[in-house]
Amino acid sequence: MSADGLVMLAEPARLERDVxxxxxxxxxxxxxxxxxxxxxxxxxSDLDATHNCWAYRIGQDYRSDDDGEPGGTAGRPILQVIDGxxxxxxxxxxxRWFGGIKLGAGGLVRAYGGTAAECLRLAPRVPIVRRTRLTxxxxxxxxxxxxxxxxxxxxxxxDEAFDAEGAQMVIAVPEGDVENAIGxxxxxxxxQSVPRVVV
Numbered sequence: 626m627s628a629d630g631l632v633m634l635a636e637p638a639r640l641e642r643d644v645x646x647x648x649x650x651x652x653x654x655x656x657x658x659x660x661x662x663x664x665x666x667x668x669x670s671d672l673d674a675t676h677n678c679w680a681y682r683i684g685q686d687y688r689s690d691d692d693g694e695p696g697g698t699a700g701r702p703i704l705q706v707i708d709g710x711x712x713x714x715x716x717x718x719x720x721r722w723f724g725g726i727k728l729g730a731g732g733l734v735r736a737y738g739g740t741a742a743e744c745l746r747l748a749p750r751v752p753i754v755r756r757t758r759l760t761x762x763x764x765x766x767x768x769x770x771x772x773x774x775x776x777x778x779x780x781x782x783x784d785e786a787f788d789a790e791g792a793q794m795v796i797a798v799p800e801g802d803v804e805n806a807i808g809x810x811x812x813x814x815x816x817q818s819v820p821r822v823v824v
Contacts, residue, residue, distance in 0.1 A: 631713045631753045638748035644736040646724025647675075651744035653717040659686050662716040666690075675723040678737055680704035681716035694721075694737075698730050702738030710745050713753055717741045756797035758783065758823035759806060764791040767814040774813055778806045795823065 634655040641650045652669045656662045662681035670677035678699035680689035689700030703717050719737050728736055763771055768791055775782065775796065784795040798806040807820045 631711055632750040633712065633714045633753050634745075635749035635751045638744055640740065640744035640747065642740055642743070643724075644740075645726045645728060645732070647726070647728070647736070648722040648724065649736055649740040650720045651717060651740045652720070653715060653741075653744055653748060655714055656681060656683060656716050657714060659683060659688070662688075665716050666718055669718050669720075671720050674720045676721045677718055678703060678721070679716065679718040680707060680741075682707045682712065683714050694733055695730055698733035699737040702734045703741040706738050706741045706745060710742070712745060712750075715745075717744065754779075755800045756781065757800050757803050758795055758797050759803070759810075759820035760793065760795045760823050761810060761818045761820040762791060762793050763814060763818045766791075767817065768792060771810065771813055771818070774809070778802065778809060780806060796820075 634653060637652070637654040639650065639652045641648065643649070654665050656665060659681070662683065666677070666679050676692045676694050676699065678690060678692045678694060680700050680703040681687060682704065687704060689704040691697070691699045691701075699719065703719055707715055707717060719740050721736075778798055779802065780796040780798045782794065782796050784793075786793045796806075803822065811819045
């Protein structure tokens, strides 16, 4: 079950195209924090290029930058493409090397937005799954079996803290599978481990 139909990039993507003698290069990457997004912008921006325009969307956090192009002609169209294609947790940088022909405001919107759109359209994507965190203690006798069975529950181990008796676990399971995961873990440990939802 995806989070409201949202998707994220499966891996970084790039696309180059010429628009009236200007070269446009779109580079996109999956990110989890604004700091990650800005680090990607710094890493792929070409200081010799005319402009490095960008946008990111991470949940409710978003930002865009025209990098010297007329206001609203580059960063905002890139952000609109991200939102329009249902992406989250993504950053896109579109770099332009000016080719001598001015594109005008409408031409810039089409060039930046179009390059970003084509890059994302061709990129491999995966659905975003909302997850609920569960915590429980598991004795050493059940730990190996439980670790072997967690992938079948589509559970992601977020934390394991070991003590004298076993491990305190924090896992994340798909929202719709919480009751099933709690029941399976209780069954596998013969009732010794009963997960509770982390609030």
